[in-house]
Amino acid sequence: MKNMNTLAQSSRKPKAFIHNIIRYKFLYLLILPTIVLFLIFNYFPMYGVVIAFQDYKPHLGVEGMFSKATWVGLKQFKNFISSFYFKRLMINTVRISLLKILFGFPAPIILALFLNEIRNLKFKKIVQTVSYLPHFLSWVILSGIITSLLSPANGTINQFIIALGGQPVDFLTNNDYFIWVLVFSSVWQGVGWSSIIYLATLSGIDPQLYESSVIDGATRFQQILYISLPSLYNLMSILLIMSMGGILNAGFEQVLMLYSPLVFETGDIIDTFVYRSGIQELKYSYSSAVGLFKTAIGFTLLIITNFFAGKMGRETLF
Numbered sequence: 001m002k003n004m005n006t007l008a009q010s011s012r013k014p015k016a017f018i019h020n021i022i023r024y025k026f027l028y029l030l031i032l033p034t035i036v037l038f039l040i041f042n043y044f045p046m047y048g049v050v051i052a053f054q055d056y057k058p059h060l061g062v063e064g065m066f067s068k069a070t071w072v073g074l075k076q077f078k079n080f081i082s083s084f085y086f087k088r089l090m091i092n093t094v095r096i097s098l099l100k101i102l103f104g105f106p107a108p109i110i111l112a113l114f115l116n117e118i119r120n121l122k123f124k125k126i127v128q129t130v131s132y133l134p135h136f137l138s139w140v141i142l143s144g145i146i147t148s149l150l151s152p153a154n155g156t157i158n159q160f161i162i163a164l165g166g167q168p169v170d171f172l173t174n175n176d177y178f179i180w181v182l183v184f185s186s187v188w189q190g191v192g193w194s195s196i197i198y199l200a201t202l203s204g205i206d207p208q209l210y211e212s213s214v215i216d217g218a219t220r221f222q223q224i225l226y227i228s229l230p231s232l233y234n235l236m237s238i239l240l241i242m243s244m245g246g247i248l249n250a251g252f253e254q255v256l257m258l259y260s261p262l263v264f265e266t267g268d269i270i271d272t273f274v275y276r277s278g279i280q281e282l283k284y285s286y287s288s289a290v291g292l293f294k295t296a297i298g299f300t301l302l303i304i305t306n307f308f309a310g311k312m313g314r315e316t317l318f
Contacts, residue, residue, distance in 0.1 A: 047065075048065070048288070049288065049292055050065055050066070051065055051069065051284055051285045051288050052076055052077075052285060052288040052289040052291075052292045053071060053072065053076070053285075053289075054069040054070060054071050054072060054285050055069065055070045055072050055075075055285055056069045056285040057069070058282055058284060072285075076285050076286050076288075076289030076290075079286065080286065080289060080290050080293060081293075088265070088268065089268060089273050092250070092266060092267065092268055093248050093250045093269040093270045093294075094247065094248070095266075096179060096182055096250040096251070096255075096267075096269060097246075097247045097248065097249065097250045098247070099183045100182075100183055100187070100250070100251070101240075101243050101244075103183055103184070103187050104183075104186060104190060105239070105240065105243060107187050107191045107194075108191050108192075108194035108195035109195075109232060109236065111131065111191055111192070111195040112195040112198035112199045112202060112232075113198075113202070113224055113228055113229070115127060115128065115195065115199060116202045116203075116228060117220065117224070128192065130192075131191060131195070132192040132193055132196075133192070134188055134189045135189060135190060135193035137189075138253075139189075139253040139256075139257045142185065142189060142254075142257075143254070143257035143258050146181065146185055146258065147172065147258075150170075150172060150181065152168040152169065152170040153168075172259075172260070172263070173262040174263070175262075175265050175267075176266075178259070178263040178266055178267050179266050179267065181258065182250075182251065182254060182255065182258065185254065185258075186251055189254075197235065197239075198232055198235065201231060201232055201235050202228055202231065205227065209227050210223055210227060213226070213227060233314065234314060234315035235315075237314035237316070238316075238317065240305070240309075241316065241317055242317070244302065244304075245298050245301055245302030245305065246298055247298060247301055248270055248294045248298050249271070249298070250269040250270075250271065252272065252275070255267060255268075255272055256271075256272055259272065270290060270291075270294050271294075273290065274287045274291050274294075275287075277290065302317075306318065
């Protein structure tokens with residue numbers, strides 16, 4: 001009897017799905033461009049991942065992937081893991097990503113909590129606009145701004161250091177400082193935009209909770225600590241899981257615009273290595289294997305983080 005009920009429920013699912021599509025056809029029509037976009041630029045190109053297991057040459061063309069290219073199995077992966085660059089790339093990528101999470105993850109939460117407490121709407125809008133602005137600028141523009149600010153000759157930061165009696169520092173060519181330039185410029189670029197989702201959650205909190213806490217004698221800080229912050233826990237869990245899944249994405253565009261051979265020791269990451277190997281040196285199979293390796297590690301970390309978040313009773317992706 002139980003098996004029959006299970007079969008009946010499973011047979012109803014496709015019908016319910018089709019019924020929902022017909023019922024909400026206009027809503028599905030709205031997301032159709034996004035679905036098409038993902039199919040064209042994210043799913044269809046995945047067939048090219050086969051060259052990571054081949055000794056592919058550019059002159060073979062697309063058809064050569066399946067007919068002429070020599071299959072070499074895991075050779076490209078072994079070459080990368082045993083290469084001189086592997087250790088440096090992994091350490092740099094993980095270190096930069098972890099520092100960005102360490103400083104960048106709490107920053108929008110703190111900003112959202114502060115903005116939620118501002119009662120002057122005009123001032124609040126000004127702060128929001130200023131904090132959102134860097135998100136809409138490409139790293140080409142931002143790198144120019146950062147380079148100008150940090151210039152050892154006439155940069156604003158170095159002029160301030162000189163005024164305090166110090167010596168000018170070339171932040172973008174010094175391995176000790178470059179990694180911090182990446183971290184804090186990344187936080188600056190994304191903190192405002194990332195705070196929007198937290199502000200949306202805070203705006204949905206029942207005002208009666210705050211009113212009741214005032215009657216009980218709670219201060220503004222206690223309201224933040226025991227009402228506002230706990231309401232963000234599930235959202236924080238989801239975003240942290242996604243951040244851990246992308247831990248090997250250390251910011252390709254940012255690093256590419258700011259780094260130079262002088263800071264390869266601390267600034268060279270997997271994505272920039274893939275760019276140099278694939279685009280500049282035409283090692284398509286090798287660079288594809290490195291990229292696939294990075295994706296596999298990220299997916300594994302996503303599953304592990306999601307599992308432990310569920311064990312801790314927090315919201316998970318699946």
